[in-house]
Amino acid sequence: MFEHDVLVIGAGLAGLRAALAANQAGADAAVITKVHPVRSHSNAAQGGINAALTDRGDTWEEHAFETVKGSDYLGDQDAIEVLCSEAGRAIIEQEHYGVIFSRDENGRLGTRNFGGQQRARTFFVADFTGQAMLHVMYEQLVKSGTRVYEEWFVTSLIVEDGRCQGVIAMDMMSGQLHVIKSGAVILAAGGLGRLYEPTTNALICTGDGMALAYRAGAPLMDMEMVQYHPTTLKSNGVLITEAARGEGAHLINANGERFMEKYAPNMMELASRDVVSRAEQTEINEGRGVDGCVLLDLRHLGREKIHERLQYINEVSMDFLGIDLAEQPVPVRPGMHYQMGGVKTDVDGATPLPGLYAAGECACVSVHGGNRLGANSLLDTIVFGRRSGEAAAIYSRETARADIPESRLSVDEDHIKELLGRQDNGDTPAAIRLELGTTMNDYVAVFRTVEGMQTALEKIRGLNERYGTVPVQDKGKVFNTNLIATLELGFMLECAETIVVSALERKESRGAHFMTEFPQRDDEKWLKHIMVSQSADGPKLDYVPVTITQWEPQVRSY
Numbered sequence: 266m267f268e269h270d271v272l273v274i275g276a277g278l279a280g281l282r283a284a285l286a287a288n289q290a291g292a293d294a295a296v297i298t299k300v301h302p303v304r305s306h307s308n309a310a311q312g313g314i315n316a317a318l319t320d321r322g323d324t325w326e327e328h329a330f331e332t333v334k335g336s337d338y339l340g341d342q343d344a345i346e347v348l349c350s351e352a353g354r355a356i357i358e359q360e361h362y363g364v365i366f367s368r369d370e371n372g373r374l375g376t377r378n379f380g381g382q383q384r385a386r387t388f389f390v391a392d393f394t395g396q397a398m399l400h401v402m403y404e405q406l407v408k409s410g411t412r413v414y415e416e417w418f419v420t421s422l423i424v425e426d427g428r429c430q431g432v433i434a435m436d437m438m439s440g441q442l443h444v445i446k447s448g449a450v451i452l453a454a455g456g457l458g459r460l461y462e463p464t465t466n467a468l469i470c471t472g473d474g475m476a477l478a479y480r481a482g483a484p485l486m487d488m489e490m491v492q493y494h495p496t497t498l499k500s501n502g503v504l505i506t507e508a509a510r511g512e513g514a515h516l517i518n519a520n521g522e523r524f525m526e527k528y529a530p531n532m533m534e535l536a537s538r539d540v541v542s543r544a545e546q547t548e549i550n551e552g553r554g555v556d557g558c559v560l561l562d563l564r565h566l567g568r569e570k571i572h573e574r575l576q577y578i579n580e581v582s583m584d585f586l587g588i589d590l591a592e593q594p595v596p597v598r599p600g601m602h603y604q605m606g607g608v609k610t611d612v613d614g615a616t617p618l619p620g621l622y623a624a625g626e627c628a629c630v631s632v633h634g635g636n637r638l639g640a641n642s643l644l645d646t647i648v649f650g651r652r653s654g655e656a657a658a659i660y661s662r663e664t665a666r667a668d669i670p671e672s673r674l675s676v677d678e679d680h681i682k683e684l685l686g687r688q689d690n691g692d693t694p695a696a697i698r699l700e701l702g703t704t705m706n707d708y709v710a711v712f713r714t715v716e717g718m719q720t721a722l723e724k725i726r727g728l729n730e731r732y733g734t735v736p737v738q739d740k741g742k743v744f745n746t747n748l749i750a751t752l753e754l755g756f757m758l759e760c761a762e763t764i765v766v767s768a769l770e771r772k773e774s775r776g777a778h779f780m781t782e783f784p785q786r787d788d789e790k791w792l793k794h795i796m797v798s799q800s801a802d803g804p805k806l807d808y809v810p811v812t813i814t815q816w817e818p819q820v821r822s823y
């Protein structure tokens with residue numbers, strides 16, 4: 266049996282920052298991850314990270330207000346105040362750790378415009394900001410001597426005496442299951458993009474963290490709030506960063522019109538993501554699209570700027586569509602990108618289950634509410650990663666640990682034995698996963714209807730039944746990716762049900778959740794979070810009030 270003070274599940278930016286903080290606070294911290302740390306999805310972040318630095322006349326209050334407005338007033342304002350007031354320090358710290366941020370013409374840290382914000386406050390490393398940050402954080406982790414269980418897969422959380430006290434995990438190299446005991450556990454297991462097909466998210470983003478918490482009895486919150494990014498490639502859902510519009514790219518329809526004039530006359534292409542995605546989808550639905558897309562036009566930016574600041578997306582457009590952004594507009598459409606909801610936490614990452622913390626995309630603090638501002642997620646990972654690492658280290662030091670019975674291991678062992686023992690019935694996890702993805706994308710997308718979501722719920726329950734007998738064809742022990750994919754599919758189906766049940770419950774339109782039957786925001790009835798917990802009768806819903814500190818809800822226009 267292995268044992269640590271603090272065990273962090275996930276080696277993306279949230280996990281690495283949390284582990285480093287716990288280590289710096291004197292705890293024996295360890296990280297467990299199903300892929301090599303720098304293959305975490307944080308690596309794919311392109312556009313940048315927000316912070317209001319006072320040396321350029323910006324204020325954190327302005328950043329906080331725009332985050333509140335972006336969230337369509339569903340974000341908790343006390344948490345948003347923490348996020349934005351700690352942002353400056355977090356950026357400077359990243360710089361000191363070694364992230365080589367792009368500079369402006371005076372040699373200062375450069376900024377670019379991002380959506381939903383009047384000021385340029387997005388710091389960036391060309392269009393591969395996440396990669397630059399993740400590699401630097403990994404260097405820091407290696408330097409700290411923190412143990413990494415690399416290519417280990419967590420199958421469940423251990424709850425003893427009402428507290429989370431460790432995990433059961435599989436060493437994927439040997440297929441062996443182990444107990445890892447820990448004084449505190451931090452979930453930093455990332456998002457659930459792959460519930461949708463297509464998505465901008467990596468194949469590994471399967472909602473494991475949210476499902477692990479849900480099964481262990483910790484509630485999820487704001488799960489209906491799924492962000493569709495306005496600019497993804499039609500062919501495969503690959504992201505074209507918002508930085509393209511931040512640098513000045515235009516969106517045009519089949520008639521060559523900059524259609525955002527109609528929807529957001531002040532902010533145009535840089536309105537909030539939910540607003541731009543709805544505008545695009547309306548243009549497409551009303552027949553002004555181009556082959557199911559709209560066009561993103563960068564030509565007027567010039568080849569030099571594209572090469573200096575947006576080289577990666579130019580490569581992506583060339584590779585997949587043969588389009589040189591300096592010469593031709595690229596077809597784009599809204600695509601699934603980010604989950605605003607997640608495991609409910611306080612501002613120190615603590616979930617309602619003692620001993621369990623969560624940070625990053627799998628958590629819901631809630632700083633993003635109904636709609637996340639671009640470049641606020643990387644910020645979320647490092648601010649709340651650090652805070653949860655510090656809090657978990659203290660909790661672990663002050664709390665006695667229970668004995669974990671050996672029988673705990675056999676629950677997961679028996680489950681896996683049962684999966685491997687199933688007879689081939691012709692069904693595959695890949696087929697169920699694809700059906701789930703298209704169902705979510707058909708019915709739980711930019712525009713939602715009651716009927717569509719009821720259909721989705723029925724389909725998900727049907728897929729769940731098929732999941733109960735789906736065979737694992739590979740019976741081997743070493744790197745059994747067929748088995749891992751089957752376990753991930755179980756997590757995905759669980760998350761999907763919580764999204765649809767929460768979305769059906771919210772009978773209004775707010776942020777990313779637009780219900781055709783209830784097109785208005787309804788503060789009187791729905792200025793509250795929907796929380797969902799597992800129960801014997803299926804998902805159980807509760808409400809939590811939204812924390813308002815200084816910004817009363819207003820009409821939201823851009």
Ligand SMILES: Cc1cc2nc3c(=O)[nH]c(=O)nc-3n(C[C@H](O)[C@H](O)[C@H](O)COP(=O)(O)OP(=O)(O)OC[C@H]3O[C@@H](n4cnc5c(N)ncnc54)[C@H](O)[C@@H]3O)c2cc1C
Pocket residue numbers: 274275276277278279280297298299300302305306307308309310311312313314394395417418419420453454455456465466467469470473474504602603624625626627639640641642643644646
């Ligand atoms: C293409 C793309 C571009 C983006 N661009 C930006 C941007 O410019 N700015 C911005 O602010 N945000 C951006 N985002 C969002 C942001 O990158 C993510 O929300 C954030 O990086 C998530 O970090 P994380 O640490 O929470 O999780 P991740 O980086 O996704 O890491 C999750 C970790 O959990 C581990 N894990 C998961 N399940 C298990 C399991 N069962 N057992 C063991 N380990 C497990 C994985 O191995 C991985 O290490 C982008 C997202 C995408 C997809």
